[in-house]
Amino acid sequence: xxxxxxxxxxxxxxxxxRTTGAVIGAFLTGLREGVVLGVRRxxxxxxxxxxxxxxxxxxxxxxLVPVSTTGTVQTWTWNGAPRPQQPFSRPFAWAMITLxxxxxxxxxxxxxxxxxxxxxxxxxxxxxxxxxxxxxxxxAGFLPAAESATGSPxxxxxxxxxxxxxxxPIRMEYTYTPGRALSQYLRAMKDRRILGDQCPETGQVFVPxxxxxxxxxxxxxxxxxxxxxxxxxxxxxxxxxxxxxxPDLTPPYVSAWIVLDGASVGFMGLGMNVAPEDVxxxxxxxxxxxxxxxLEMSAQNIxxxxxxxxxxxxxxxxxxxxxxxxxxxx
Amino acid sequence: MIDVAVVAFAQRQxxxxxxxxxxxxxxxxxxxxxxxxxxTQQQIGFTCxxxxxxxxxxxxxxxxxxxxxxxxxxxSESHVEQDGAWALYEAWVKLQxxxxxxxxxxxxxxxxxxxxxxxxxxxxxxxxxxxxxxxAFAIEAMAARLLLERGVVSEQQLAEIxxxxxxxxxxxxxxIRTTPKSAAEILAEDYAVAPLRPSDLPASADGGAVVVLxxxxxxxxxxxxxxxxRGIDHRSDxxxxxxxxxxxxxxxxxAAEKAGVGTDRVDIAExxxxxxxxxxxxxxxxxLGDDTVINPSGGxxxxxxxxxxxLIRIGEAAQRISRGEADRAVATATSGPCxxxxxxxxxxxx
Numbered sequence: 292x293x294x295x296x297x298x299x300x301x302x303x304x305x306x307x308x309r310t311t312g313a314v315i316g317a318f319l320t321g322l323r324e325g326v327v328l329g330v331r332r333x334x335x336x337x338x339x340x341x342x343x344x345x346x347x348x349x350x351x352x353x354x355l356v357p358v359s360t361t362g363t364v365q366t367w368t369w370n371g372a373p374r375p376q377q378p379f380s381r382p383f384a385w386a387m388i389t390l391x392x393x394x395x396x397x398x399x400x401x402x403x404x405x406x407x408x409x410x411x412x413x414x415x416x417x418x419x420x421x422x423x424x425x426x427x428x429x430x431a432g433f434l435p436a437a438e439s440a441t442g443s444p445x446x447x448x449x450x451x452x453x454x455x456x457x458x459x460p461i462r463m464e465y466t467y468t469p470g471r472a473l474s475q476y477l478r479a480m481k482d483r484r485i486l487g488d489q490c491p492e493t494g495q496v497f498v499p500x501x502x503x504x505x506x507x508x509x510x511x512x513x514x515x516x517x518x519x520x521x522x523x524x525x526x527x528x529x530x531x532x533x534x535x536x537x538p539d540l541t542p543p544y545v546s547a548w549i550v551l552d553g554a555s556v557g558f559m560g561l562g563m564n565v566a567p568e569d570v571x572x573x574x575x576x577x578x579x580x581x582x583x584x585x586l587e588m589s590a591q592n593i594x595x596x597x598x599x600x601x602x603x604x605x606x607x608x609x610x611x612x613x614x615x616x617x618x619x620x621x
Numbered sequence: 622m623i624d625v626a627v628v629a630f631a632q633r634q635x636x637x638x639x640x641x642x643x644x645x646x647x648x649x650x651x652x653x654x655x656x657x658x659x660x661t662q663q664q665i666g667f668t669c670x671x672x673x674x675x676x677x678x679x680x681x682x683x684x685x686x687x688x689x690x691x692x693x694x695x696x697s698e699s700h701v702e703q704d705g706a707w708a709l710y711e712a713w714v715k716l717q718x719x720x721x722x723x724x725x726x727x728x729x730x731x732x733x734x735x736x737x738x739x740x741x742x743x744x745x746x747x748x749x750x751x752x753x754x755x756x757a758f759a760i761e762a763m764a765a766r767l768l769l770e771r772g773v774v775s776e777q778q779l780a781e782i783x784x785x786x787x788x789x790x791x792x793x794x795x796x797i798r799t800t801p802k803s804a805a806e807i808l809a810e811d812y813a814v815a816p817l818r819p820s821d822l823p824a825s826a827d828g829g830a831v832v833v834l835x836x837x838x839x840x841x842x843x844x845x846x847x848x849x850x851r852g853i854d855h856r857s858d859x860x861x862x863x864x865x866x867x868x869x870x871x872x873x874x875x876a877a878e879k880a881g882v883g884t885d886r887v888d889i890a891e892x893x894x895x896x897x898x899x900x901x902x903x904x905x906x907x908x909l910g911d912d913t914v915i916n917p918s919g920g921x922x923x924x925x926x927x928x929x930x931x932l933i934r935i936g937e938a939a940q941r942i943s944r945g946e947a948d949r950a951v952a953t954a955t956s957g958p959c960x961x962x963x964x965x966x967x968x969x970x971x
Contacts, residue, residue, distance in 0.1 A: 296639045301734070303678045307747070315748050338864065340749045346859035366770070366867075368762035369815055374739055376754040385759045387863065395863040398750055406815060411770055427749050459752050461743055465678035465734040470642025501685065502645040508662050508691015510648050 297474050297588065301467040307459045314343040317355050317447075319425040319454040326445040327417065329358045329393045339393035340427075357444035358392035360417035361436055365389055365396045369406040376462060378428045384409045388433060390417075392444060400432040414438055425454035472502035475515050477588040483580055486515040487554055495555035499590065520578035522551035523604035524596075529567045543567045549576065549596055563595030573603035625716045626840040626847030627832055627943075627968065629657040630936035634795045634828035634924040637733040643672075643682050647729050647829050648689040654831040655725065658843040662691040665833075666721020668698040669712045671705035671728035672928050675740050679731075690725065697721070704728060705830060705932030706893070706954030706964045712834055713853055722836040723843075729829030730928035737825060737927060744957060746860065757958065758822060762814040764867035764959045765898045769816055773868045773905075776816065779897040780804035783820035783922065786897075790919025795933075797924040798824035823895035823925030830929045832936055848939035848950070848968045852880030855954075855964035862958065873906035873953065873963035880951075880965040887913045888947035891934035893955045895921045902960060903953060913951075917941065931955065935966055942970045 311319060314330055318341050321328040330341030331354040339358050344351055367386040373379045379400050386409070387396035401415055416436035423429040469477060472488050476499050479486045487498030488511035495506060496516050504511050527547040534540065545562030547570065562570055563579050576596040586592050631653040638646055655661065662668075668690055672683045683700050690696065701707045705728025712724035732740070741757040742750075768774045784804045790796035802820060810818040833843075840847040856872035856879075858865050877883070890913050894900035900922070904915065916922075918937040921930040931954020938950035947970070954964040 298639075301678050309747060311748070319748075340863075342861065346861045346864045366763045366766045368759050368766065370759060374736075374754060374756055376739065376742070378753060385755055385763060387763055395861075397863060398753065398755060400753070411766065427752050457748060459747050461751075463675070463678060463735055463740055463743075467678070467734060468639040470645050471640060472645065473642065501688065502642060503648050503689050505688035505691065506693045508648070508651070508689060510645070 296468050297477060299467045301465040303461070303463045303465070305461040307461060308456050309459055310456050311454060312343055314341050314353065314355070316454050317341075319457060320451065321357075321447050322427070322429040323423045323425040323454060324447050324451060325419055325423070326447050327358050327360060327390060328355045328447070329390075330354060331356050336394035337392060338395045339390055340397050356392070357446060358390045359444050360390070360442035361440050362388045362390035362393070362415055362433075364401065364409070364411055364413045364415060366411055367401065367409050369409065370400070375464075379432065383432060386415070386433065388415060391441060399430055402432040402434055408435065414440055416440055416442065426457055470502060472500035472511065472515065476500050477590075479517070480590060480592050481586050481588045483520070483586065483592070485518045485520055485551065487518050488512065489516050496553055497556050498551060498554045498558065516553070518551045518553050520551070520580075521599060522549050522554065522576060524548065524570065524572060524574045524576060525550045525557050525606070526572060527562065527570050529570075545570050547576070547596060560593065561595035564597035571603060573606060575599040575601040575604060623717050623719060623836050624840070624849055625713055625834055625836050626844070626849045627935065627939035628835045628840050628844035628847050629654040629833035630831070630940055631657070632795055632828065632830040632929075632933050632936060634797065634826040634926050634933070636797055636824075636826060638731060638827040639733065643677065643679070643729055643731050644686045644689045647686055647727065650829055650831045651689055651725070651727060654833050658833055658835070660723060660833065660843070662696060662725070663694070665723045665725045666697065667712055667715045667724040668696055669700070669708040669715070669724065669726050670698070671701045671703050671708040671932070672730065673702050675743060676737065676927055677731040677734045686729065703956055704893075704928050704930065704954050705832075706935055707855065707956070709832060709834070709932060709935060710853060710855060710964060713850060716834060716836045722839040724834040725831070726834060726932065727829060727831040728929045728932050730926045731827045732825060732927050733827050741958075750862070758814040758817065760862070760958050761896050761898065762817045765816050765821070765896070768868050768898055768901065771868055774898065774901040776808060777804065778901060779821055780807040780818075782897040782900050783807050783818070786916060786919050786922040787820070789917050790923035793918045793923065795924060796919040797826055799919070799923065817896065817898070821897040823922050826924045826926040828924075828926040828929060830926075830932045830936055832932060832939070844943065846943045846945060846970055848942035849971060850966055851969045852882070852967040853964070854879035855962065857957075857962040860957070860961065865959070867959050868902070870902050870906040870960045870963060873903055873960060873965065876963050876965040877907045880967050882951050882965060882967055883908050885949055887951050888949050889914045889917050889938060889941055890951040891918060891920065891938040891953070892916055893921050893931045893934045893953050895925050895930070895955075897922065899955065899960055903963075907951060907953070907965065909951075931964065935968070938968050942968055945970070
């Protein structure tokens with residue numbers, strides 16, 4: 292294909308809120324109150340940040356111990372340009388830092404101007420963020436400290452409200468490319484044409500096309516098949532409960548499984564220009580397209596499916612609609 | 622123990638596959654491997670795949686890819702959200718049960734739609750580490766500094782590893798970073814993520830791999846010289862970076878012992894070592910000597926397809942045995958930050 296690859300931005304976001312459990316919750320409560328806590332392991336050493344189990348021995352751990360806000364860099368690397376999600380607004384050093392009073396390092400940023408100000412073994416001092424909520428980013432980062440600097444472990448005031456959950460949203464940006472078959476399908480959509488692909492072994496027609504026949508386990512034929520924008524309703528349901536993410540849909544509405552004339556499989560479509568109680572299995576429908584000047588390379592060009600008024604489809608040939616047995620079956 | 626062998630292998634790796642969807646580029650590979658041994662999907666006893674929807678941001682892409690096998694009538698199959706080497710392990714276990722004697726294993730990764738080094742931050746501890754979004758290269762660079770400053774490896778040695786990867790990759794049509802560079806030239810590179818240089822980093826790829834496994838005489842019927850899996854084991858180090866000694870790999874060492882790496886000489890080793898530093902750590906953990914050719918394909922540094930690179934190591938090693946170029950080979954697969962989890966397989970001809 293000489294056509295350029297289609298590309299579209301794709302953003303995945305997960306607004307996770309996680310429960311913390313007693314030990315992580317205590318650590319995050321400590322951060323909010325300006326105190327760093329570790330947990331004592333059975334060999335007497337202190338793990339910071341703390342977990343409710345020992346990752347080496349799998350013992351349960353619960354004895355929380357305040358540690359200092361000064362510590363020593365164990366290893367580091369330079370992060371010249373903060374990446375989009377990182378909670379640092381300037382170049383910084385990643386470092387594994389063992390706080391005084393702890394025996395294992397935690398990962399955080401050291402806020403210096405360049406890698407020439409970093410070395411393994413350097414002393415650093417924790418810098419608190421002024422507004423704290425009980426989150427690892429309550430630590431703004433670490434600053435270089437004098438060799439002799441020692442912070443003092445604080446104590447979490449009695450009676451403060453414990454952190455029980457933490458917001459850890461995830462956002463990732465992608466550039467989506469639809470692949471060979473779907474690209475042709477999307478391009479044709481702009482011209483109000485619906486394309487499907489065909490199994491090289493059984494002749495079955497799939498719409499939308501995926502480039503593969505799951506019946507045969509083969510790539511579909513390179514030339515796609517054009518289908519009419521008419522068909523029938525194979526099945527449907529009536530939704531009477533509003534869906535938060537689709538404020539454009541006013542209940543009650545009909546979600547129908549549409550089988551186009553000549554297709555072997557159906558797809559989901561919205562019933563239009565028909566009262567829900569009048570919808571029937573076998574009802575003949577045609578596509579309701581967006582106006583020409585609003586057409587895009589998108590399946591959303593089809594707003595829904597409206598009755599044609601033709602006599603109902605009598606479905607007696609189920610072998611046509613995706614129920615053919617596989618070519619590989621003996 | 623039932624003898625199980627690799628009898629077919631197919632792979633594809635390119636810097637970016639944006640003209641085809643995952644299932645579109647996997648179908649030809651699946652059929653190439655099946656055709657090599659004359660098996661149809663319905664003749665294969667078990668199918669297992671490995672992939673991660675996070676790479677391309679494609680929800681349930683693995684379900685669409687199963688369509689590519691031709692799963693009608695329904696087939697016996699499973700999926701792991703890991704490198705395909707772990708799918709191969711599951712298939713090997715299934716074959717040990719004795720109910721089936723062939724298995725199809727495939728895995729793929731299309732990382733180019735996103736930023737892999739950032740996507741990988743989501744595999745870290747979700748409370749303490751992931752919210753800081755440390756990218757994968759930065760984490761590896763901190764381990765590299767420990768290795769260098771503690772004298773476990775030198776920058777010269779890392780450059781020699783990277784240089785050899787390029788030299789070997791030159792004859793591998795599936796490799797991406799194939800331009801030869803001497804160790805001196807690599808040492809002259811500016812740091813990418815100090816102390817790692819560009820040549821120390823993996824050359825990221827989109828692609829996939831397919832392996833066919835067969836048991837006992839079925840393997841001998843299907844393949845002139847099957848690559849027998851004589852030992853296979855996988856182990857995991859702790860998830861918490863702070864409690865690990867990042868200058869060595871306990872999980873790889875134990876898996877190698879269990880798989881029997883050290884019981885005889887090793888002709889070749891295909892190590893899933895995305896970074897020069899990973900190879901240094903793995904070679905030591907496996908106890909490989911100078912008589913072993915390491916990464917004759919160029920290894921994962923020369924082309925790194927996330928979720929398939931480990932399975933490709935097994936396939937590369939098996940192919941060299943089947944072609945008679947080696948009698949005893951080791952392949953490894955890794956998962957997680959800084960070689961957290963490792964699978965080791967020993968392959969032999971007969």
